Amino acid sequence: MAQIPDLIRDSKLETYFLPDCTVETVHRFQESDSASGQRLVTRLEHWRRQRRVGNGGFGTVWLEECIKAGRPGGTQDGTVRAVKQIDMDTRFGSIEYNRELEAIAKFSHSRYERCFVKSFGWYEGPGQLFIAMEYLETGDLFAYLYQKPLPPLPEAEAKEIAYQILDGLCMMHENGFAHRDLKPNNILIKSHPPDKWWIKLADFGITKRIEESHGQSTTIKGTPRYFAPEIWGFAERGSAYAIDIWAVGEIVFEILTKKPAFATPGLLAGYKAKQDFPVIMLTDAGIRQPGVDFVLSLMCPRPNDRMTATSAISDAWIQSPMLQPLGSTKAIEGEPRVPSPATIMTDVSTSWTTRTYSEAPGDVSHDISSSTTTVELVNAARDKTIVPQENNLTLTLAFRAADFRSQHRAGDSFYRQKRYKEAEIEFRRVLQGREETLGYDHEDTLYSAHALGLSLHPQKCYEEAETVFRRALHGRDRVLVHNHEETLYSTYRLGLTLYHQEQYKVAAPMFRQAFLGREKTLGYDHRHTLCSAYWLGLSFYRQKRYKEAETMLRRTLQGREKTLGHDHEETVNARECMDRAHARALGLE
Structure with missing residues (x-):
């Protein structure tokens, strides 16, 4: 060599x-x-x-x-x-x-x-x-999925695996590398349920390079169902990064259904010609629309229409956690069972990673050749494209922005593993760096401040979390519109932090503001709206304003019965709290 x-x-x-x-x-x-x-x-x-x-x-x-x-x-x-x-x-x-x-x-x-x-x-x-x-004795994802006659993995597990794959691809693509041979056989498992999922990427396309060097790039070997349409010649070639993204889509599809999206090249050619994706296989597996949309966005026939790894990892389906069983606070005699905001959040958006657009200003476009020396930064939040000149300052800022994204994803990974102290350390670094380079009230700086607050909350650092959430809220109030989803999210989280400090009188206006804003922007029965109503009701209850508590909890109950069903645990919890508030209002307890 x-x-x-x-x-x-x-x-x-x-x-x-x-x-x-x-x-x-x-x-x-x-x-x-x-x-x-x-x-x-x-x-x-x-x-x-x-x-x-x-x-x-x-x-x-x-x-x-x-x-x-x-x-x-x-x-x-x-x-x-x-x-x-x-x-x-x-x-x-x-x-x-x-x-x-x-x-x-x-x-x-x-x-x-x-x-x-x-x-x-x-x-x-x-x-x-x-x-x-390193030797990972559990083996690879393909063996895990197919060696036992088990049903497809739950959607929440598929989401976690997809997140970890994309986390690795973000690192590769930001550093100018494409994997080129992504498939379940090259995804090794470090741990899996009943422990937490932890997968690692392997191979990096070295076998693919050897195939090509042997003159076999036109005689496609391996597992064809992970090959993008452009590899078969059904579409024009795009970025090598887009080939990786297609493979992620196929892998997620298989995790959810245990079937390939396109079992033969002929079916894939038909998809390219007729745009007929096998959505029914996903819906038959019980996958909801956000999950279907996510897979479709990864498996667009044209390479340049697919999401990038950075935008995919920020997708709403990836970022919104699945519902978890409700916990409870330490019992207070005679009080209703109340979920603890430190241990369980019933709002989908209570995961800190709820941004539905690119997390940071830097998002690599598939239209850029992997060999280009121009650094292009796409600001997803403002729809602006910046093509910096080749000077030290601009390149330094671009590389620092990429470093911040990498650190933020590290914090995200720690947070998902409930390693909150390590997440806090990463978020503090990102926040400090963005303050220095972007400014105190830049949208991405505020996003990092909000993430820091989320990592502090489960550590019971409520006072500092309150300070950080107030800062994020005040900044977002200035930078974003008053009823912007992220402004309302900071409002809601500030309310939870105050509630956990037993400042119920101060928490109630926060929940009311979040409730009214979400009702207007998201809809009457949206889960986030109902969650804000629920916590507002609990804040009233703690202040012994039982009639107002009953009203808000009844509102929550009606919405959850409609959207989640009568027997869903969140619905049952709302019903129990409402009944207790009703009894207190009548003086029966």
Whole structure:
């Protein structure tokens, strides 16, 4: 390989094979030893092959165990790793896979480890390329979905997996990399229910590059149902990023239905010609319209019509959490069961990630070639496009904006895992950075302030959360219209924070403002509207204004019976609270 980039060269492992090279591999390291005070020592690691854990068209994945480590505190004896062995057919000449190895090396950095299978380096043998990586014993998503005769995963789990895939793609695309071979086999599972979902992306298209180098780019191999129309020649080629987005759509479709959207190329060609997407397969699986719309937006026939990874991760379906069972506060004798705002939010928008447009000003357009040197930033909130000139200040701002987006997604990931302190740290960093670069009242700065408040609330830092939510509310009142959805959301969250501090008299006007605004902008029976009414009713109840409490809780009950059904837990909860308020109003309790 000519002109190997430093990142690739530095990740290559100096390796030799013992006489029986199918059994034992030795890596040689030269490094300093602080324990002995020696400037330069040579360390050897011996790895022995255990068993095959996977195979494909161009090679095998082996499980290997470290049987001899040369440094205390380093790799330990008994440590295991996975080694992907890719067989190179030298009849086709040398193969340039620098770009793929660069991606593997880059995304093995600790800042990306939540999204990508970590590589420990690469090495070569006669006609073979080896990539050493972390071993995830659960296996890949394809095996998880199809090896057992189980029904499709719940929509909430599909949403979480989609979010994590897009989180990784955002990192890749923002750094100028496309995966190019995204499929369930290349999505490895670190944990799954009953634990939390945690998946990692692998491969980075290196097998695809080898296929192409073998002259097989027109003889499509692999699993065709993950190939976008343009790969088949049914549509004009667009950005390589758009190919990744199509694959995400197909993966989500399969998670929800356990069936491919287009089982044959002929069906896919028909979709391109007639725009006839198999929506009925999603609706038959019980998927609601936001989920259907999300899949459709990823699987547009024309590449440039598909969402970007950044816009997809901010989509309403991804950002709105599924309903969870209601919790309760510590019981107060004689009081109604009241959900605790610290542990459960019945409003869909109580997840901090409710923005329905791009989270930050920077959103990469599919119309831009991946090789262009121009940085284009699309402000989704204001529909403005900025094409900066090639100067240090502009590029610095562009890169800082990308860094803020990455940090914000890290905070999002921590928040979803209920690692609130870590989320708080990330949001503080983003907030400080956006204050310095965008200004105190910029819309995205205010968004970060709101996110910080959400991370503080479950840690019971109510006073600081109140301060942050007030700041977000006052700023949004100035920057956005008074009844803007995000302004109302900050109003609502401020009310919850005050309520949790038992400041019921001050919380009630916040809930009233959110209720009236949402009723006007979202509709009479929208879930957010009903949630605002519910908490307003509880605020009245806590002030012993039982008649007013009964009125608002009855309003909530009627709406929930209509939209959720009589037996839904939220409906039942509203009914119990209303009955208690009614009894208190009549002096029966």
